[in-house]
Amino acid sequence: MVIETRDFMFLREENGVFPLDKLNRGDAAVIAEIKAAPGNGRLAEMGFMPGESIQNGFTSPAGDPTAYLLGGCSLVALRNSEAKNILVRITAEQKERCNI
Amino acid sequence: MKLALFKQKRAAEPRRLYLLGNPNVGKSTVFNAMTGLRQHTGNWSGKTVDAACGKYTYNNREYELTDLPGTHSVNSGFSEESVAARSTALGGGAVTLILADASALKRGVALALEFLENRDGGAVLCVNFCDIAERRGIKINFDKLSNTLGIPAVGITAKKRGDINRLKELTDKNYDALSKRAAERKSRSAPEELLKRAAEISDECTVAPRAKNSACCAADRVLTSRAFGIPIMLLFFAGILWLTIEGANYPSELLSRLFAHIKPYIAACVPSPLKGILVDGIYGTVTWIVAVMLPPMAIFFPLFTLLEDAGFLPRIAFNLDRCYARCGMSGKQCLTQCMGLGCNAVGVCGCRIMPDEKQKTIAVITNSLIPCNGRFAILISLSAIFIGGMVPDRLAGLMPMLCVLALICLAFAVSWGASLFFSKTLFRGGEAAFAMELPEYRRPEILKTLAVSLVTRTIKIVGRAILVSAPTGAVIWLLANTDAGGAPMLTRLSLLLDPAGQLIGVDGFILLAFILSLPANEITMPILIMGYTAAGAMTDADSLSNLSALLSQNGWTLLTAVNMMILTLFHWPCATTLITIYKETKSLKTLALSFLTPCVIGVALCLITKLLANAVLLIV
Numbered sequence: 225m226v227i228e229t230r231d232f233m234f235l236r237e238e239n240g241v242f243p244l245d246k247l248n249r250g251d252a253a254v255i256a257e258i259k260a261a262p263g264n265g266r267l268a269e270m271g272f273m274p275g276e277s278i279q280n281g282f283t284s285p286a287g288d289p290t291a292y293l294l295g296g297c298s299l300v301a302l303r304n305s306e307a308k309n310i311l312v313r314i315t316a317e318q319k320e321r322c323n324i
Numbered sequence: 325m326k327l328a329l330f331k332q333k334r335a336a337e338p339r340r341l342y343l344l345g346n347p348n349v350g351k352s353t354v355f356n357a358m359t360g361l362r363q364h365t366g367n368w369s370g371k372t373v374d375a376a377c378g379k380y381t382y383n384n385r386e387y388e389l390t391d392l393p394g395t396h397s398v399n400s401g402f403s404e405e406s407v408a409a410r411s412t413a414l415g416g417g418a419v420t421l422i423l424a425d426a427s428a429l430k431r432g433v434a435l436a437l438e439f440l441e442n443r444d445g446g447a448v449l450c451v452n453f454c455d456i457a458e459r460r461g462i463k464i465n466f467d468k469l470s471n472t473l474g475i476p477a478v479g480i481t482a483k484k485r486g487d488i489n490r491l492k493e494l495t496d497k498n499y500d501a502l503s504k505r506a507a508e509r510k511s512r513s514a515p516e517e518l519l520k521r522a523a524e525i526s527d528e529c530t531v532a533p534r535a536k537n538s539a540c541c542a543a544d545r546v547l548t549s550r551a552f553g554i555p556i557m558l559l560f561f562a563g564i565l566w567l568t569i570e571g572a573n574y575p576s577e578l579l580s581r582l583f584a585h586i587k588p589y590i591a592a593c594v595p596s597p598l599k600g601i602l603v604d605g606i607y608g609t610v611t612w613i614v615a616v617m618l619p620p621m622a623i624f625f626p627l628f629t630l631l632e633d634a635g636f637l638p639r640i641a642f643n644l645d646r647c648y649a650r651c652g653m654s655g656k657q658c659l660t661q662c663m664g665l666g667c668n669a670v671g672v673c674g675c676r677i678m679p680d681e682k683q684k685t686i687a688v689i690t691n692s693l694i695p696c697n698g699r700f701a702i703l704i705s706l707s708a709i710f711i712g713g714m715v716p717d718r719l720a721g722l723m724p725m726l727c728v729l730a731l732i733c734l735a736f737a738v739s740w741g742a743s744l745f746f747s748k749t750l751f752r753g754g755e756a757a758f759a760m761e762l763p764e765y766r767r768p769e770i771l772k773t774l775a776v777s778l779v780t781r782t783i784k785i786v787g788r789a790i791l792v793s794a795p796t797g798a799v800i801w802l803l804a805n806t807d808a809g810g811a812p813m814l815t816r817l818s819l820l821l822d823p824a825g826q827l828i829g830v831d832g833f834i835l836l837a838f839i840l841s842l843p844a845n846e847i848t849m850p851i852l853i854m855g856y857t858a859a860g861a862m863t864d865a866d867s868l869s870n871l872s873a874l875l876s877q878n879g880w881t882l883l884t885a886v887n888m889m890i891l892t893l894f895h896w897p898c899a900t901t902l903i904t905i906y907k908e909t910k911s912l913k914t915l916a917l918s919f920l921t922p923c924v925i926g927v928a929l930c931l932i933t934k935l936l937a938n939a940v941l942l943i944v
Contacts, residue, residue: 270759271346271396271431274516282545285553286646289655289758291544297428299544299762301642303649306757 240314244278244292245307252279253312270300272310338379338386339499344439345423346431347394348763350452352376353482354423355391358492382492396431397438419446419495419502426457426464426479427764429530434522436473441513446502449477450491456766462532469529475502483769543765544639553643558729560636564627566725569704572619579615583607605801609793609850617701617789617846621782625666625697629777633768637662638760645758651740652747654679655758657687661739664694667785668897669904671696676908682751686743688905689918692897693739693925695732697785698845702892703728705849709872710885735893742921750917789846796847800840800854814855828927829887829934831879838895845898883937887930894926 241256255276258267271294272278279293289303302310345351355361359378376391422439424432429451436449451464470477478494480487513521546552591603631637637659641648645655656677664671671691678684695703707724715723804814811819814836818825821839822832837852853871856878875885896919897905905918 267759268397270761273519275520282548284548284642284645285550287550288649289642289645291548291642291762295428295430297425297431299764301638301645301655301758301760301762303645303758306759 241311242313243308244302244310244312245290245304247278247280247312249280249283251314252277253314254278255310256313257311259309259311267306267310271295271298272300278310278312338388339503340418341387341389341495342418342420343389343391343423344420344435345394345452346396346425346428346435347761349394349423349425349428349432350482351391351394351423354421354450354452354480354488354491355389357482357485357488359389380492383496385496387492387495396435417445417503419448419499421491421495422447422449424449424451426451426454426462427460429464429526430519430522433469433473433526434518436475437513437518437522437525440473440475440507441518442507444505444507446498446505447475448491448495448498448502449473449475451477451479452482454479454487455481455483460532462530465529465531469525472525472529544762547639548643557640557643560631561732562725562729564624564631565728566722567627568620568624569708569724569728571623572704573708575619576615579619580611583611583615600805601798601801605797605854606794608854609797609800609847610790612850612853613789613793613846614786616705616849617698618782618786620701620704621697621786622778624700625782626774626777628665629773630768630770632662633766633773635763635765638762641760642762647740648743649758651744653683653686653743654760656760657683657690657743660687660691661694661736664691664696665700666697668692668694668696668901672901672904672908679757682747682753685909685911685914686746686751688909688914689746689921690739690742692901692918692922693742693894694735695893696845696898696901698789698898699848699892700728701846702849703731703889705871706885706889706892707731709875710880710882713872714882731889731893738894738925742925746917786846789844792844793847793850796840796843797850797854800851804854804857818855827934828930829883829937830891830930831884833878834884834888834891838891841898842896843899845892848892883933886933890929890933891926894922894929896923 247253255272255274255278257274258272276295281291281293281299283290289301290307291299291301294300343351343355355376355378359380361378377388379386379388381387420439422432422436432449432451436447439447449469457464464479466477466479476494476498478491480491482488547556587603587607590607591599594602640662641655641658644658648655648657656679659677660671660674663674668691671694672688675684675687675691678687704724707727711727712720712724800814803817804812806813808816818832818836820832821835825831825835833852833855836855837848840851841848853874856874902915902919906915909915
């Protein structure tokens with residue numbers, strides 16, 4: 225049996241935190257934490273802040289970068305290497321909406 | 325007495341206004357609408373890299389409005405410069421217009437809250453794009469918003485003149501009361517807290533239908549899909565090129581006929597000693613530029629601006645980001661290159677959006693590898709003559725288009741290669757990030773865009789070309805008609821350069837034309853034509869078909885044409901671009917690299933094509 229990363233995430237705990245680049249296309253989550261890394265001030269500048277909702281929108285033809293719908297109002301494209309530094313969690317409400 | 329004078333002077337000073345807002349909420353559009361200026365606007369964030377300043381008068385008072393680069397935060401920013409600009413600007417004794425997008429009110433409110441907490445001076449919250457929000461069923465209660473925040477709040481649609489007047493009236497009425505406000509400075513709230521409060525406030529003040537989460541991305545899913553993303557981009561571009569080449573043909577022919585028709589009348593008015601220099605030199609060069617350069621520019625750039633206004637350019641950067649990532653660059657370089665398609669000097673200025681110094685330098689150096697519109701027109705006319713002439717008539721529109729498309733792809737590929745080379749050798753370090761906002765698609769104002777881009781871009785650029793070409797035309801005519809030991813000076817000079825030219829598959833005249841067109845690329849072809857006509861073959865090169873005859877009389881082969889096109893893509897940047905590069909970077913090293921890189925690439929490619937052509941000839 226193959227356990228996908230995503231399933232594994234949900235098995236762990238109610239408030240499982242995982243990096244943004246593991247968020248599947250179309251899924252929504254809430255930003256939990258921005259890891260300290262050089263250049264991350266830029267992320268805050270673009271509106272990536274803890275508590276903001278985020279949804280994986282679509283991916284470029286080469287599979288990287290990915291565009292995220294941030295706070296339900298703006299689309300921001302991030303490379304996977306940047307998305308790794310953003311930790312998100314899926315809330316109970318969001319899980320319900322996704323029928324998980 | 326002294327005090328009275330002082331007061332009088334104070335009264336005469338313009339009232340200061342600042343325009344602050346999230347990226348891509350239409351600050352430049354509002355700025356243009358208020359001041360009547362025509363700062364270039366584009367549907368992508370970071371278009372405004374410098375604080376722009378403009379003045380207007382309302383109710384007999386003078387106002388000075390400053391447009392600041394977009395941000396989500398008053399206290400942090402992409403580059404230190406923009407933060408510094410904001411810190412000095414946003415002080416007391418002025419009013420800041422905080423611009424927000426009605427569909428993303430929360431962000432604007434967060435910015436307003438941060439401003440009110442940290443900065444002195446008045447603020448007015450202007451909520452833009454009310455028309456779009458209304459169409460989406462979003463209703464905003466501005467009175468409530470104003471009461472909650474404690475500053476005036478107004479909803480506008482920047483395109484509507486009445487709304488702009490309303491904004492001016494509101495500012496005028498409240499200026500004195502507002503500008504005396506001092507910052508709250510209780511304590512600086514954490515960004516999360518601000519955002520939470522902003523969300524609460526905007527939720528209280530808005531009635532919005534429940535957002536459909538997935539609808540927003542439908543167009544993007546297709547435009548960026550694995551199967552269609554890149555083909556659609558190429559098709560769009562090919563379509564624009566095809567329209568340009570086909571559409572430019574007719575007016576171009578008409579204009580050149582018109583100018584040829586007028587020529588004898590002008591010649592009759594001019595005293596005979598001056599006839600050569602004025603009619604053959606200046607008139608010939610200027611009309612050539614108008615007839616051949618103007619039509620393609622007047623078609624291509626408005627169309628390109630429409631794509632830009634619709635929000636297409638950031639998607640191109642998004643789709644191609646992988647290529648840039650491989651070269652150690654950010655996909656934003658793509659935006660600077662697209663600006664370079666218009667004018668390399670503008671593209672070089674645009675390199676300020678690059679995230680760090682290393683990438684900025686590389687983007688500056690490689691920008692002139694992308695053909696600007698002056699060179700673009702040369703490519704179009706050359707491919708129309710040579711490639712279009714080689715295929716049957718029904719393909720005559722298609723082949724030149726494919727040829728120019730291929731050349732532009734080549735230019736982009738070479739500029740990636742050069743970026744890769746520089747980021748691996750001379751400018752190492754730092755992993756590149758991409759983080760870029762993708763704006764919503766907006767329906768461009770077609771007529772206005774056409775008019776503005778025709779006026780501001782095309783006319784300006786052609787105007788500059790004419791200003792440069794008129795004196796150069798005179799100089800070249802003098803060179804072409806001064807006898808230097810049995811042959812005209814121009815011919816002498818080109819004979820000197822001929823061995824070097826032959827080595828790379830072109831001739832001395834072509835090299836000379838590139839050297840003499842340093843002031844502006846647009847005049848390369850007129851110089852070349854004058855050189856050839858001075859050398860003896862007295863063909864009148866008034867139209868494209870005559871030009872074709874003139875060029876083949878002077879020994880042009882397909883190889884010459886191809887290498888001429890390669891050199892058009894890759895030679896040194898024009899003088900304006902070089903000056904801009906120095907101004908932007910203040911580094912002679914960058915300047916030298918920007919000059920040499922395209923030269924080396926151009927010569928190398930020409931050598932390769934010449935070797936290939938020789939090999940083919942040997943086999944055949």
